[in-house]
Amino acid sequence: MKARLATLLAWVIALLNVFPLVWMALASFKTEVDAIHTPPLLFFHPTLENYQAIFALQDYTGYALNSVAISLGATLITVLIAIPAAFAMAFYPGPRTRDILLWMLSTKMLPAVGVLVPIYLLCRDAGLLDTRTALIIVYVLSNLPIAVWMLFTFFRETPRDIIEASRIDGASVGETILLVLLPLVLPGIASTALLLIILCWNEAFWSLNLTAHNAAPLTAFIASFSAPQGLFWARLSAASLLAIAPILVFGWLSQRQLVRGLTFGAVK
Amino acid sequence: MTFRRLLGLCASLTAFAMASPAWSATITIATVNNSDMIRMQQLSKEWEKETGNKINWVVLEENVLRQRVTTDITTKGGQFDILTIGSYETPIWGKQNWLVPLDDLPPSYDVKDIFPSVRQALSANGHLYAVPFYAESSFTFYRKDLFDKAGLKMPAQPKYEEVKTFADRLTDRAHEQYGICLRGKPGWGENMAYLTTLVNTFGGRWFDEHWNPQLDTPAWHAAISFYVDLMRRDGPPGANSNGFNENLALFSTGHCAMWIDATVAAGLLYDKSQSQVADKVAFTAAPIAKVPNGSHWFWAWALAIPSTSKNVAAAKSFLAWSTSKDYVALVGKTFGWTVVPPGTRASTYANPEYLKAAPFAEFVKQAILTADLEHPTAEKVPYTGIQYVAIPEFQAIGTQVGQLMAGALTGQMSVDEALKQAQASVKATMEQAGYIQ
Numbered sequence: 001m002k003a004r005l006a007t008l009l010a011w012v013i014a015l016l017n018v019f020p021l022v023w024m025a026l027a028s029f030k031t032e033v034d035a036i037h038t039p040p041l042l043f044f045h046p047t048l049e050n051y052q053a054i055f056a057l058q059d060y061t062g063y064a065l066n067s068v069a070i071s072l073g074a075t076l077i078t079v080l081i082a083i084p085a086a087f088a089m090a091f092y093p094g095p096r097t098r099d100i101l102l103w104m105l106s107t108k109m110l111p112a113v114g115v116l117v118p119i120y121l122l123c124r125d126a127g128l129l130d131t132r133t134a135l136i137i138v139y140v141l142s143n144l145p146i147a148v149w150m151l152f153t154f155f156r157e158t159p160r161d162i163i164e165a166s167r168i169d170g171a172s173v174g175e176t177i178l179l180v181l182l183p184l185v186l187p188g189i190a191s192t193a194l195l196l197i198i199l200c201w202n203e204a205f206w207s208l209n210l211t212a213h214n215a216a217p218l219t220a221f222i223a224s225f226s227a228p229q230g231l232f233w234a235r236l237s238a239a240s241l242l243a244i245a246p247i248l249v250f251g252w253l254s255q256r257q258l259v260r261g262l263t264f265g266a267v268k
Numbered sequence: 269m270t271f272r273r274l275l276g277l278c279a280s281l282t283a284f285a286m287a288s289p290a291w292s293a294t295i296t297i298a299t300v301n302n303s304d305m306i307r308m309q310q311l312s313k314e315w316e317k318e319t320g321n322k323i324n325w326v327v328l329e330e331n332v333l334r335q336r337v338t339t340d341i342t343t344k345g346g347q348f349d350i351l352t353i354g355s356y357e358t359p360i361w362g363k364q365n366w367l368v369p370l371d372d373l374p375p376s377y378d379v380k381d382i383f384p385s386v387r388q389a390l391s392a393n394g395h396l397y398a399v400p401f402y403a404e405s406s407f408t409f410y411r412k413d414l415f416d417k418a419g420l421k422m423p424a425q426p427k428y429e430e431v432k433t434f435a436d437r438l439t440d441r442a443h444e445q446y447g448i449c450l451r452g453k454p455g456w457g458e459n460m461a462y463l464t465t466l467v468n469t470f471g472g473r474w475f476d477e478h479w480n481p482q483l484d485t486p487a488w489h490a491a492i493s494f495y496v497d498l499m500r501r502d503g504p505p506g507a508n509s510n511g512f513n514e515n516l517a518l519f520s521t522g523h524c525a526m527w528i529d530a531t532v533a534a535g536l537l538y539d540k541s542q543s544q545v546a547d548k549v550a551f552t553a554a555p556i557a558k559v560p561n562g563s564h565w566f567w568a569w570a571l572a573i574p575s576t577s578k579n580v581a582a583a584k585s586f587l588a589w590s591t592s593k594d595y596v597a598l599v600g601k602t603f604g605w606t607v608v609p610p611g612t613r614a615s616t617y618a619n620p621e622y623l624k625a626a627p628f629a630e631f632v633k634q635a636i637l638t639a640d641l642e643h644p645t646a647e648k649v650p651y652t653g654i655q656y657v658a659i660p661e662f663q664a665i666g667t668q669v670g671q672l673m674a675g676a677l678t679g680q681m682s683v684d685e686a687l688k689q690a691q692a693s694v695k696a697t698m699e700q701a702g703y704i705q
Binding site: 031033036037038056057116117121129213214220225226232 | 301523541
């Protein structure tokens, strides 16, 4: 009985979570009038006109390629920097390691708009406005605290003796990280990387402010379908579905790795 | 190589050079996403073909666009060659020399064909800084079927007391039919746009001649009390979340008997593909309360060139093309005359095809022509602008006061309290900005 209740509860929560997505997908196949119909329509004549209009107006592929390049580029660099940082903090902590970790996290508490003008000016002077490089640099810097914290937690779960044994056997620091530590914490690294990709993919503030046309990712693509006048829900739903489709597929394919990583070390 | 061959080569090169455009450039345009701009995007291929230039479009939601272009222009980022800005920003940015003056447009452009009130709104220090893409005022939309059924008659110039009586009669909450829909979403361009016209016609003003805020005056009190009372009795639930789009959705799905808002909504409400009440909608002037001054607003979306643009010549060429009489005709021929950019040119309103297709045309024209930006209130004021005050601080002031008015609407605070707080907050901002010593 208890198990059944738990299953039912899980289903209710899952349905509540997935409902906005399903509703958005349905709205994307409605006409604008159907999309705002009251009471809301569950049965309607589906149309592809929103998708046709989107492809006629905007270069979806260009935006999608920018999103892929920026997300993967920023994630790769973040992970490459975060691994040695987290390794040092997990296995060779100094007296101020905890303070440094907390300080790193505190940088995430600063509202992004507070540093918009200085970062915009820096990008302008470096000739980086409307380039993928600018977004990659900003994303690396803003996601580094999360990556270091996550990897630090995963690394700490690894028995210290294994690291010390490999050092006694003559392995260098690099070899210890590459050949001993990484195979052990691969699920943790994979889930960190996946989370970083999702964070980069969904980031809208910097992508809207630092890009114009050449480097604009899918978040800028969605923003272009929200209208100040007239009805736009159906078209915006179609644009949103197109924008999240790649990351949704990616998440679906890698969910096993993600769950394994997130529950890594949870049960001993 | 013989002389004849050399001559031939030179001739070929000359012919090629002549056939190619004299110069070609890529311009970046930042714009809002509304149906007029989407049509411009589609038709701009003609201009690209004609000139050999290319356009990169950056289309953003209005508030995002405003933040984006403000950041770019104030930091001289130089990301855009053409900006879509409103009649609020144009004079402020023009005075700062952030925009390229547009005084040298070709005679064929016929600047004088643009309505004087529109030109005035887009000028500063005697220079035209932006050219209008479309302009709008505000008026009253109503459902003539509901009025007929209730035996009511909407006057050509309604009074707010009459509007209140009509709204009371037509509210039927059991059937989700609300007597009136008005903006309640906080924001200087949202609830405060409407509320400022309401305060104007109640005889109020934002500031006296010495920039002292006037929000604690009886006129403001009467206007806001009237609004809160009317909306609580006859407005839709959750009205503090309703801006232009939400009210458009409510009206076009048959939930509102009256709606006072932008004239640009007429084209959308008469469009059967977007409105369920297309054959039931009628319109009349914006209501007045005590004085006629500032009872209906004026707004123009315009195109301007930032002074940081590296392609001024190409940008000017596009501005002249996209706001010309020929462009209006091109929209009319391609998409139908109902949807040509309204409110900008006298020639559009002299065109019989447009007058035939748009029953609201004459009303819109009159509303725009009678919108007096220089004298928006009954008493003297040191500012221009009807539903806004054309000073840089107004975005912050308007949004802050808008939040307090939304608080009064939801009952979080009384009208007295909201106005008292608003007065104190605006006074502090104006003192800090140096307007009041």
